[in-house]
Amino acid sequence: MIADDAPVLLKDGKCEHLVAVSDDEFNTGYGTIKLCKLREKEFGDTISTHLNHEYIIQRPRAPDFFKHCKRTGAPLMPKDIGIILAYTGLGSEDSVLDAGTGSGILAIYLGNVAKKVVTYEKNEEFARVARKNVETAGMKNVKVRHGDIISEMANLNERFDVITLDMMDADQVILHVRDVLNSGGYLVTYSPFFEQMKKIRTAIDMEKFSSVQTIECMEREIKFERRGTRPSTRVGHTGFITIARL
């Protein structure tokens, strides 16, 4: 049986919908589904609309939230999230401090691995949307706080194992990182521009971190076309990731 409020992915081979078990009805475009009927189902079962259009029921995973959650701005791309998870070695005992939350996509991926994620968003409406996305993802270990991380750093009386910053003025947060990051913990910043990244490197140098590196992750899809098979000719820049250890 699928639990109440659990997120559920409905797929028919052509399109997919992210829904939650509830007493509501959901209009798929091919008829409606009474979402309460999902309570009698298991993941892997099928469910039909009132017009007999069939969907397979799957347990959504983080990339499904990336695809379907409401966006308030540009979320971190999976390739860059992968770098953060791999280079920090994020684990199930870790507490993470994240800012800015944005749509909460990075926070959801982090919460999928870590014990706890506290994420700050200074825009109240964005924080509300992110809270809804986190709730949709069923993540009970991710807490979205409304506030400006630059001033909130001084009020934090918790410590963290990893800090992730994907926001303007991240360099201004670095000054306070030593007060809340555990020894041996990692700071990771993401910045789309060279200028922003250079300010971050200057701030990091002043705080004497170790193992500091800035990387850019290039992802190139292989295209299978009628004329032939080759890497995509579109090579896109997303941002620079700076990793530093205390």
Ligand SMILES: C[S@@+](CC[C@H](N)C(=O)[O-])C[C@H]1O[C@@H](n2cnc3c(N)ncnc32)[C@H](O)[C@@H]1O
């Ligand atoms: C690019 S978005 C973050 C996207 C997010 N990492 C995701 O994956 O969905 C940057 C966010 O940082 C927020 N922000 C900027 N400065 C901030 C600050 N000082 N404190 C908290 N949030 C801030 C912005 O409002 C914006 O929503």
